Amino acid sequence: MRLIEIIYAILALGLLWWSFFSKKQNWKIIILLLSAMLFLITLQYKVEGFRWQMIPLYVVPIFLIFFLRVNVSKKWLKITMSISIFLFTVIAVSLPFIFPVFAFKEPTGKYAVGTTSYTFVDHDRLETYEKDPYSKRKLAIQIWYPVNKDEKGKFAPYISDIQPIAKGLKKALHLPSFLFQQLSLVKTHSMLNVHVSPEKSNYPVLIFSHGLTGFRNQNTFEVEELASHGYIIVGIDHTYDAAATIFTDGSSAEIRFKNLSGFDELDSHITLWEKDVSFVLNELEKLNKNDRKNLFINRMDLNQIGMFGHSYGGATAVQMLMKDDRIKAAVNMDGTLYGEKIEETGVEKPLMIFNGEKSIDYNEYKKTLNQADSQLDKPLSYYENNWKETTERRENALANGGISIEIPHTSHMSFTDFPLFSPFFANKGEDPRYVHEVINAFTLHFFDFHLKNKPFHLNQLKKAYSDIKVSE
Structure with missing residues (x-):
């Protein structure tokens, strides 16, 4: 309260x-x-x-x-x-x-945090979710970035327009939309449209991709922390696959998520997200040269770009790591590795994967199947094969020096802001604040090492968080 x-x-x-x-x-x-x-x-x-x-x-x-x-x-x-x-x-x-009006922890970096939003239209792609055959793919992005500590400005709300988001979460989570209304009252530590800190000429860039039915703000605990340590973070709403997308003109696109199932459909659909990310990267290059807001001209170091994402967004990050030379390192937060299959030799570039304890526990998976036995529309062998395929893909991805991190008492949504929405969204024994601290610590050190050439004190992190399982 x-x-x-x-x-x-x-x-x-x-x-x-x-x-x-x-x-x-x-x-x-x-x-x-x-x-x-x-x-x-x-x-x-x-x-x-x-x-x-x-x-x-x-x-x-x-x-x-x-x-x-x-x-x-x-x-x-x-x-x-x-x-x-x-x-x-x-x-x-x-x-x-x-159902609290929760508060995000104060970012720990040397910078304060700024934020702003843009809408981009990809005139080379049709919007397949819309009936209009001439409609083009439109994306909303939000950028968080470092600003001087003495900067003054208006703080951005967590969610600027709660109604579309609440309706989208209702569809995604099958919960009444009024349960999410208080999210409009949650405040952030990000100031609207203030200037990027002049302390450095430019800053490395991180792309964030949400999960299916998620939204670009869903990891505010993380993006604000990274921005405070000198990163420009670009969060993408994957239109119609997000709970809702709020565009800069005030219009919105509510979720029209297709009921995808099985590896074939999810492997195929992820190409849409890959094209979204590629397009945004192209737009960032333009923004770095000519920004109508006069915020980011020559301020983004586009030679040092990383990507991180949750769930399907995490899988997208891995695909972009493999396919786009602009992405130098990636972090996947509890995302099944959909998309182009990864060879047994692993990924050639730096990769770190966070795993929820419940997500990779076979006994937990079996328990879920047994509880849903009467509702399963496919033979049990189908789900057993899915588990085997998921495990094999993860092992392949980590084969070439990838880092795997398992956090106790966590499940799939632990890697988002959702456990802060209500204690009902947290697992038994889980401390969401601690989990977020762990995610931030490992993610920051990982990107600092690969994008800023700073030391990666992995052994120190292991000692500091001795309950975390880390595999290299």
């Missing part, structure tokens, strides 16, 4: 209990406290913003006004009211904690 919410909750619930069970009611104090509550509601709405999780607490003054004169002298009524108010208190306090 946020500060004003906490103050209001203490006042509202305290008055609720006291007014019902105090032997003597002081109306002057009650009216004074009710007035204070109404003031706090107004202040909280203006300063912190309304959210549905606070509704039970918002209605306390109304409840008190109408029911303050209820006589609870009878024992049975007193017991009933006590139980009711206790249950109400539990629900009223729990909701804001279960």
